[in-house]
Amino acid sequence: MFVHQFRFSFKDESTEEQRAEVLAILRRIASVDSVSFGAVGQNLGDPVEGLTHAYFASFEDLNAFERYLYEPVHLEGDPQIVPHFKKLAIGPEMSDDMDPDLNAKVAALHERKMAKYPEWGALMAVVPEMRFV
Template identity: 50%
Template structure:
């Protein structure tokens, strides 16, 4: 199992309607077949970190992560979601996979998507504060 945890904050200029729509799209993405479980909502961590929301999801394995990254629902939602992020941190929270190379393999999946979809890469670069890992 791979459990990913994303923390994020919306841009100040994003309207409440845009934020609501982005959260709906994240929840829609969280319901794709490759996701074993998920939750989307308020971030309850340290407010000083600057994150307001979070998305946690579980994937059975690396193959499920690859299906998730290229799922048409995921690909369709990103152009409406990413422009509203002011801050985004994507990281692996926990795994029970003993593979010592798993983190590098996960990074390779993300890098593969960046290479395959230049528009996704462009959207990611518009986020003022973005981190992986």
């Protein structure tokens, strides 16, 4: 099992309608076939962080996660959701697979996606405050 998660807050200028649409898109992404379990909702973490929402998706294995990265719903959804993020904290990822190279394998999957879709990397750069946890 591999679990991908991120927490975020919306830009002040994002309307309630836009926020609702972002959450709907995230729910569609979290329900694609490669995802074993997904959830989108409020972040119950420390409010001082300013991260109001959370996204979780779990996968049977790393192959399922790789399929997820290229799901059409995911590829089409990112350009609609990412511009609304004010803050984005990605991870920490977790897995019950104790492979010591797993973190490097996950990073390699992301690097391949960015090589194939350089616009995806540029898109992520529009988030004012982004960090990997």
